[in-house]
Amino acid sequence: MRIVFFLLSLSQLSGQNITPPALSTPPSNLPAQQIGANDLLNVTVYGAPELSRTIRVSPEGMIRMPMVRADFPAAGKFPGDLEAVIATALAQEQILIDPVVTVTVAEYVSRPISVMGAVKQPLTFQAFGNLTLIDALSRAGGLTADAGGEILLSRSQPGLDGKATNLILRVPVKQLIDQADPELNYALRGGEEVRVPEASKIFVVGNVKKPGAFAMRDNADNTVLKMLALSEGLMPFATDEAYIYRREGADNGKNEIAIPLAKIIERKSPDVTLMPNDVLYIPDNKRRRMTMSMVDRLVTFGAGTASGMLVWRR
Structure with a gap:
């Protein structure tokens, strides 16, 4: 009877709102990043494993959830913002009552940083956390002996007409590395190209x-x-x-x-x-070379005659 009563108690609790356990938070030095196209997301709906899954953001920046009619715009949002959007949609369509949704980024592919040119190990990696220009150069193994006197940092920025424009920053190597100028150690957020021309x-x-x-x-x-x-x-x-x-x-x-x-x-x-x-x-x-050659011959001739070892050759 005690077992039956325990099972009945569990069945009654399953229909009530239960506070989920606390989720681990990322370190404070790794702030949340905006979601981009083609990023891989882990969407967890507490108490509804049929709704929890891994979702790839479409190239258009959208994701689709099961049982939800409309797609969700994900690109440009932070994971916390997307959690609120999904939870609101699940509640409005009466799929769940007061749902608890967690969104984490399993893989960033929308924030590439390329380092190329006169570096020891050219590479492309995804930006995550606090990254600077020095960090990117360190990942590439540093500069080679043929590196020139400046680094070209290419990044896009919104223009006055709303369209993105490509901005190229010229960073002097001597001021960045030798003088450790912090103003030249630009923060990187993804989408940048770092080029180190040869001298x-x-x-x-x-x-x-x-x-x-x-x-x-x-x-x-x-x-x-x-x-x-x-x-x-x-x-x-x-x-x-x-x-x-x-x-x-x-x-x-x-x-x-x-x-x-x-x-x-x-x-x-x-x-x-x-x-x-x-x-x-x-x-x-x-x-001058001929003059020095003649002097050398005369010195050699004089030394030979003084020693009495002059050799006559015909």
């Missing part, structure tokens, strides 16, 4: 110890003296005059610019700023 190069050839192409990250600090330092200095037979080969004009014609290299090194002439893709050429002083 332009300056080419140094001729009589230097280490010819090559050198990355140009700061336009104001790429001078002849700096390029000589990067190329580890001049060789012994470099000329006093060097040349810069630069492409200019609409026809991309090559322009030759002579510079007083010896005077620049001696600080008797101002240093010359180089442009992207410039070629700095330091020619060989053939007359």
